[in-house]
Amino acid sequence: MRVGIVGLGYVGLPLAVAFAAADVDVVAVDLDARLIDAIAAGRSHVEDVPAEALAAALPRLHPTTDYARLRDTDAVLICVPTPLSANREPDLGPLLACAQELGGVLAAGQLVVLESTSYPGTTRERVAPLLERGGLRAGVDFHLAFSPERVDPGRTDFTLANTPKVVGGLTEACGDRAEEVYRTVCSSVIRVGTPEAAELTKLLENIFRAVNIALVNELALLTDRMGIDIWEVIDAASTKPYGFMRFEPGPGMGGHCLPVDPFYLAWRAREFDMPLEFIELAGKLNQQMPYHCVAKLQRTLNEQGRAVRGARIALLGVSYKPGVADVRESPALKIIALLRELGAEVVYHDPLVGELAAHGLRSLAAEEALAGADLALVVTALPGFDYAGLAARVPRVLDLRGVVPPAAGVVRL
Numbered sequence: 150m151r152v153g154i155v156g157l158g159y160v161g162l163p164l165a166v167a168f169a170a171a172d173v174d175v176v177a178v179d180l181d182a183r184l185i186d187a188i189a190a191g192r193s194h195v196e197d198v199p200a201e202a203l204a205a206a207l208p209r210l211h212p213t214t215d216y217a218r219l220r221d222t223d224a225v226l227i228c229v230p231t232p233l234s235a236n237r238e239p240d241l242g243p244l245l246a247c248a249q250e251l252g253g254v255l256a257a258g259q260l261v262v263l264e265s266t267s268y269p270g271t272t273r274e275r276v277a278p279l280l281e282r283g284g285l286r287a288g289v290d291f292h293l294a295f296s297p298e299r300v301d302p303g304r305t306d307f308t309l310a311n312t313p314k315v316v317g318g319l320t321e322a323c324g325d326r327a328e329e330v331y332r333t334v335c336s337s338v339i340r341v342g343t344p345e346a347a348e349l350t351k352l353l354e355n356i357f358r359a360v361n362i363a364l365v366n367e368l369a370l371l372t373d374r375m376g377i378d379i380w381e382v383i384d385a386a387s388t389k390p391y392g393f394m395r396f397e398p399g400p401g402m403g404g405h406c407l408p409v410d411p412f413y414l415a416w417r418a419r420e421f422d423m424p425l426e427f428i429e430l431a432g433k434l435n436q437q438m439p440y441h442c443v444a445k446l447q448r449t450l451n452e453q454g455r456a457v458r459g460a461r462i463a464l465l466g467v468s469y470k471p472g473v474a475d476v477r478e479s480p481a482l483k484i485i486a487l488l489r490e491l492g493a494e495v496v497y498h499d500p501l502v503g504e505l506a507a508h509g510l511r512s513l514a515a516e517e518a519l520a521g522a523d524l525a526l527v528v529t530a531l532p533g534f535d536y537a538g539l540a541a542r543v544p545r546v547l548d549l550r551g552v553v554p555p556a557a558g559v560v561r562l
């Protein structure tokens with residue numbers, strides 16, 4: 150079997166390496182020629198793909214910018230980005246460009262699977278017509294399915310191999326073929342009846358998280374006013390053996406998924422006269438969190454008789470979650486902008502994020518970042534960082550993640 154993967158990012162590259170590791174030849178396509186050169190030279194930009202894994206995969210992995218190379222494959226898996234536009238509507242530009250290119254090289258009998266997250270109807274209504282432009286018919290001359298990627302970057306206990314893979318084919322035969330292909334790299338495949346059901350499954354998973362995070366964030370805003378420790382409450386509630394699932398408050402949501410995906414559904418739902426209020430409300434609450442965190446920082450400094458203007462604030466962790474280099478939609482970016490507007494001097498330490506070019510900042514060693522800082526702001530928990538020793542190194546710590554042990558000078562969200 151030969152598999153093609155289009156889009157070699159956080160989703161596509163691990164998938165390509167997994168197929169190569171299963172002795173499948175992989176044609177790996179991306180628009181970005183520099184990325185293709187780097188992958189061909191064995192340099193990985195995704196933490197979940199260590200250099201050794203990429204090196205081991207390379208004999209079977211064929212990185213290229215040329216879509217025509219996909220013609221010789223049995224299956225093509227699409228993993229291009231599905232972002233929001235500036236006015237927060239689905240931007241299917243990269244996906245439609247990919248489907249258009251693919252439509253020009255598709256061969257009869259191939260399987261095409263969309264893995265990029267999108268609203269129900271995308272595979273059938275938007276992707277299929279572009280794939281059919283060469284005259285082949287979806288579900289008749291070639292197979293088409295949707296299968297959401299569930300990868301959780303940085304996670305090692307659940308990977309592609311042991312996370313059940315949901316598959317919805319345009320026809321029964323399309324689903325059968327997609328299941329067969331995924332069985333090469335996944336131990337469990339879950340079939341649903343249509344691409345739309347598979348598309349909505351992914352959105353339900355992410356909306357569930359977004360709404361529950363918003364719920365604890367709202368409670369954190371309340372407990373801040375009431376003088377109750379939200380972390381103590383969450384720890385206590387989490388002892389219930391059933392009917393409760395732990396979610397934690399924080400400075401807001403980041404990454405390519407949670408801040409984006411729910412709005413794909415909200416947008417589609419409006420076409421059905423159905424404003425999705427849970428999603429909009431969760432988005433509103435989560436977006437407020439960086440502002441709340443900065444207001445809390447202002448109060449914390451105020452208690453020391455310090456203003457934000459002129460204060461040196463050391464951010465610890467700027468990626469959107471622990472153990473990854475990804476800063477897309479990271480609340481740290483908003484917090485940095487807000488602190489600078491107030492006249493603070495901002496520095497940061499994050500071993501995985503060497504620089505924040507748009508902000509003109511480089512990661513400093515922890516010593517250097519904390520030296521002379523008026524406050525350390527824990528935005529994202531850094532794996533292996535000595536939080537127990539932090540209170541002794543700076544006058545104040547504001548911990549937005551509940552990872553710093555209680556001590557004098559430590560304030561928690």
Ligand SMILES: NC(=O)c1ccc[n+]([C@@H]2O[C@H](COP(=O)([O-])OP(=O)(O)OC[C@H]3O[C@@H](n4cnc5c(N)ncnc54)[C@H](O)[C@@H]3O)[C@@H](O)[C@H]2O)c1
Pocket residue numbers: 155156157158159160161178179180181184228229230231243244246247264265266267298299300301302405406
């Ligand atoms: N990152 C995650 O944790 C995650 C998890 C589950 C699902 N997803 C979904 O998977 C999809 C991809 O996400 P990602 O994080 O891997 O994105 P990414 O930005 O890391 O990678 C996408 C890659 O696609 C390439 N690309 C863009 N347009 C292209 C085109 N027309 N042809 C060929 N290549 C093209 C880009 O150059 C880039 O290398 C998105 O729909 C996302 O919502 C992401």
